[in-house]
Amino acid sequence: MLGLLERARVPPHPDFYRLLFDYVSGVQGVSAGRIGSIMTERDGTAQGRLYDEFIAPYQQTEVIERAIARMVARLDTLDQLIVQSSDAASDHSRSLAEASGHFEAETIDPVILRELVERLTAAHDTVERANRTLLAELADAHRELAATQAEIGRSRESALRDPLTGIANRAGVDLALSRLTHEAPGQPLCVALIDVDHFKTLNDTYGHPVGDQVLLVVTRALLASARASDIVARTGGDEFAVVLAGTTLYQAHNIANGMRNAVAAGDLRRALGGAVLGGLTVSIGVAEYRPGESVAQLLDRADRGLYRAKESGRNRVDSDAA
Incomplete structure (x- = not known):
């Protein structure tokens, strides 16, 4: 563990130690991809980015x-x-x-x-x-x-808010899911995890300011296609989540597909000017809450759906029907 902290140039502070211990142990299912991405960067920013995305939202x-x-x-x-x-x-x-x-x-x-x-x-x-x-x-x-x-x-x-987009952040999602699973255990509940396809390439090509503008385009598309009761959140980097209360898996899949189409129709000219890409797409994994399971287990199943969507060619929705 200490070697991992040292390689990423992250101090052995208790908060970082707990975060990376959960990551190595597989507890941070929904966050594992993002944490892994940050840890592999060699630009010396891992400490600040891990703190901003995974620790600061829970501190006041x-x-x-x-x-x-x-x-x-x-x-x-x-x-x-x-x-x-x-x-x-x-x-x-x-x-x-x-x-x-x-x-x-x-x-x-x-x-x-x-x-x-x-x-x-x-x-x-x-x-x-x-x-x-x-x-x-x-x-x-x-x-x-x-x-x-x-x-x-x-x-x-x-x-509970993401400073860039103004929507909920990871802590907001955790709070909403925890509240919904305890207050309305008999009601259907789904979560969709969304990842912007090829975002790292876009960020590396055009720079972080343009990347931020693209994230705002995605945010507007998700909000425009979400229902009033849905909670749209940015959970870190190019990762988003949508909490869909009172929604079956079939309904959630259709809503997620509408979000995917809305992002694909998003106007990138404000972000990229004349250098508009061929299109912006997202991959989405959807899972429905099962009575008795933890929020982490629900998110992990949605994350596995997201992984399958990306492995199957991206720009698609994969629902965990198993």
């Missing part, structure tokens, strides 16, 4: 750490203000007790009476100021907590 540490720091600072301020308010209240109680003793006397010295009134007024004012400050700080803390909750919510949503 920076936002959470900022939120914790703000809350700790706010709680420290509130603690100080509560102590001040408590001290002011205690001083006021002592002043009242002292005044009560003087008022019970048969005669009251006017000078002492004036001093008592001034001291009681000052103590009362101190208590009021402390309470107003504490209430204002509590209101600020409430507003900051609401803003922090919103920021964490946005971060959670962002962590």
Whole structure:
């Protein structure tokens, strides 16, 4: 394992170690092709690309750490203000007790009476100021907590989105499949895994900026041919996935075929200008969820269908009917 990390120039960080251990063990079925592709590149970018595609989508540490720091600072301020308010209240109680003793006397010295009134007024004012400050700080803390909750919510949503295309990412697919298999176990559920044919050749020929534009063309085609209930995701590189809830394998196969045709009809002129290729195609593997199997097993069967589609000549859909 360490030798594999060293050859790819990836540090032996626990996150990378776990990822590659799963890869070597065969756990990362849907991701194995992409991980293998990244690991074979010798341009020194494996660490960054593995982190961006397989680790970062599951992490929200920076936002959470900022939120914790703000809350700790706010709680420290509130603690100080509560102590001040408590001290002011205690001083006021002592002043009242002292005044009560003087008022019970048969005669009251006017000078002492004036001093008592001034001291009681000052103590009362101190208590009021402390309470107003504490209430204002509590209101600020409430507003900051609401803003922090919103920021964490946005971060959670962002962590489930692919930054290039704006659609769901690998973590979004995992979350959707996990939710659907638990919340509606009796309903049909399919997943389609999509791979852009000959994308590496296109990327090497025209460069990454053009490759990114091609990925956007594919994204638009998939979204245009998907139903409102379908979840379209980019799971890494030129790999996409579509979660089809409430869909049988037969229906999913037809929908996937429509997506394949939509991609083939995509307009590449914006991405390639006059150098338009003969056509852009995708290969698709489709599998239907079987009760009791894990999400990884479902994805692995769809991945095997994708492999068969590519081995059979590409630009086709292969459904796992076995």
